[in-house]
Amino acid sequence: MKNTLKQDWHAAEVDEVLKLTDAQRGLTDDEVRQRQEELGKNVLPTGKQVSLAAILWHQFKSPLIYVLVVAGVISLLVGEHLDAGFIGIILLINAGLGTWQEWRAESGAQSLQEMIKLKTSVMRNGTWQELDAEALVPGDVIRLESGVQVPADARLVEVNNLQVEEAMLTGESLPAHKETAAGDAQTTNAGDKKNLVYAGTTVLVGRGRAVVTATGLHTEIGKIADSLNQEDTSQTPLIERMERFSRMISVIILVAAVILGGIGWWHGMELMDLFFLAIAMVVSAIPEGLPIAMTVALSIASRRMAKRNVIVRKLSAVEGLGSCTYILSDKTGTLTVDQQTVRQIYLPDGQTLAVTGEGYNGEGEIQIDNPDSEHLHRFLRIATLANESTLEKKGEEWRYKGDAVDVALLALPYKLGSSPDEIGRETDVQREIPYESENKYSAVYYHRNGRLVFGAKGAWEVFEDKLVEDEKEQAAEMAEKMAADGLRVLAMVYSITDDDTSDLAEELHLAGLVGLIDPIRPEVKDAIAECHEAGIKIAMVTGDHPLTALAIAKEINIADGPDNLISGAELRDIEDDEATLVEVLRDKTVFARVSPAQKQKLVKAFQQRGEYVAITGDGVNDAPALRQSNVGVAMGSGTDVTRGAASIVLKDDNFASIVAGVEEGRYSYDNIRKVVFLLLSTAAAEVFLIMLSTLFGLPKPLTAVQILWLNVVTNGLQDIALVFERGEPGAMKHPPRSPEEGIFDRQMISQTVLAAFVMTALGFSLWVSWMNQGREEVSARNDLLLVMVLLQNFHAFNVRSETRSVFRIPISHNYLLLLSVFLAQGIHIAAMHIPLTQRLLEIEPESLDEWFTYFGLAALILVVSEIYKVFVRRREGREQKVG
Known part of the structure; x- marks a missing residue:
């Protein structure tokens, strides 16, 4: 039995297909049992469902997360419970946000299974029975009729005007007209096998009988299910970049810790003091807020995309x-738009008429100088009467039923100010000939001016050789031109007759050609x-x-x-x-x-x-x-x-929504770069400050708790605020970044180094000056912590754009950033006055004069950044001119 699955059944004659079964009685119970044991039921394998726990665990699979976990464990072991607790909170928040965004039911293979979970009419043991589709086996004879979903792949042995909607499988916009004749063995495209029907497709018109040739995993839809279970989605550039970035940060932190340990040992520091100093540096170097900021940035972008009709199932896809x-x-x-629409009408008097409007409705017009043209009205009579569909307006809604092309033709009378019903009332129809796939046309006999007229509608090729000679050549040229323009060409023909039982006449007159298209x-x-x-x-x-x-x-x-x-x-x-x-x-x-x-x-x-x-x-x-x-x-x-x-x-x-999605995706990546810029430049400043102080034998400028506080009160607020930044103009005017390109490019590196240098130079020079003045370490740290808070507050405005002046970016584009800066200052000033935070952070209140002095000094980073951006814009201008 298995060997029969490999046959090209579309190339077999009906007699050969019927060898699979008994054409009169169908299969017996014993035959069905044997074939099910050999081939299995007509079901598809369900894909492995992703659990909530698996999605949660996925959130922790990142080198940056690994570094944070190690830092948290070390902090816990050495008694730095505040550091460990903060890192733990960061990890939980990030995991919660990512899990919440990505929790979606995985429904691929399961949906495929549901598509063939239905009842079907089967010939078994000499009688027709209604059985579950999963009970089918190759060789079963099934009955098909309008509205039925095909339960398995099958070879047709009888058809009566059978049309099947196969777009979900073949991509064809028009229904497939089915036949029983054997096809070409070389044909491999499913849409070209006119004598086969496929599981999951739907019968639109007509009826037929077929012999099941493939079930379950062996059907066309089953092969797709199998491929879905095997394929895996590749990582996005962001994930790859962040993994490379995380590995780079891990190496840099390790190297810096080794260098710091060597410097401290050279200066004769105690081992425990050196260890705590290394912990302080690790805490300052790790961008704890980056995982949360990245997740929030993608979440915000996904919500913005949703407003623009783009639904994100996986955050990384943003x-x-x-x-x-x-x-x-x-x-x-x-x-x-996936709706057939008439675009052109060619009449036998040589007129080519344009038709406006789109889809299955009467909106639009037939552009003709003489609306009373007898040629046009004859054309419309045939198009409307030799038609098995309906199209009517109920209130404000257009309702239709039937073949897509027929519905499109019924829209034409409305576009001339009439209706199909009005044409029907004005015409004495004697007999109708419905569409048959063997004939490839539909027809009608009607009386006009005391004479019996035969009118037919069908493919141009059906009537071409039967047209009278003086009409054929010009019509053929026009049909060829329409086809070259991508239009589907149908012909309306007629003849005068005395017999309403005659076949298609040998000499036909052209009533007109019609060109249809699925509009853009x-x-x-x-x-x-x-x-x-x-x-x-x-x-x-x-x-x-x-x-x-x-x-x-x-x-x-x-x-x-x-x-x-x-x-x-x-x-x-x-x-x-x-x-x-x-x-x-x-x-x-x-x-x-x-x-x-x-x-x-x-x-x-x-x-x-x-x-x-x-x-x-x-x-x-x-x-x-x-x-x-x-x-x-x-x-x-x-x-x-x-x-x-x-x-x-x-x-x-709407394809246009993809553009909106691309734009939002670029905005989100730009905002993530801003967060990286902020976190890395401030972290680098803190690391260099510690290393320089150690190198020159000075006391550590900030304690581990103060560094952690600095990261919380500035970066912890402002990095999240930055991801709400509106997109910068021009995001869609440059090519996509290469997937191989890292987060750090020339622009990012230069600006990070510059910002870190300014913050380090100012902080270290103040620290050296205060130590040389003999100031108490606790008091000096208090002032230095305030200076670093102010520096990072100012720097948050610098990173809003890598090239545009901060003064040219409306604050209305991100009120949250302004709020976060005021909040950071407020929190830090409040901490200076609260006894508990005073003890934890070893800080004390500052006078208003001191605050204004340090405010002015910290503004230096804004000035330096603005000057640098002027040079950047000039360089870009020169590069554009050269380009």
């Missing part, structure tokens, strides 16, 4: 979307232009016809011409040769008629080229590629499977 260099977008429902979303062009300006490359990946895909891609400036297009059939010849595939993709931006497996290979190929790839999608066929990509973006109206595989979901299905 910055990941901002870092993407390539977006592979599905077409149907993502770049387009209005915002898409601008969104793609903005992506291009932001240095992000865009490509279209679709299951649709190559000509349709190329026409739309050209209209939205994704492609220039055929050289940018490649089909799934062409990809098949090179997809297993990775080097060739990577090279071919350099100038391809439209991928048409591709399979789910090919989508995954495309993502991998772009990743091998060094691209950081985001891919959008809404159907089950998109899920494996979304899981493979760096950032998977699902449509909100898509399947649960796709949403489960994605890290970001677009609530409004």
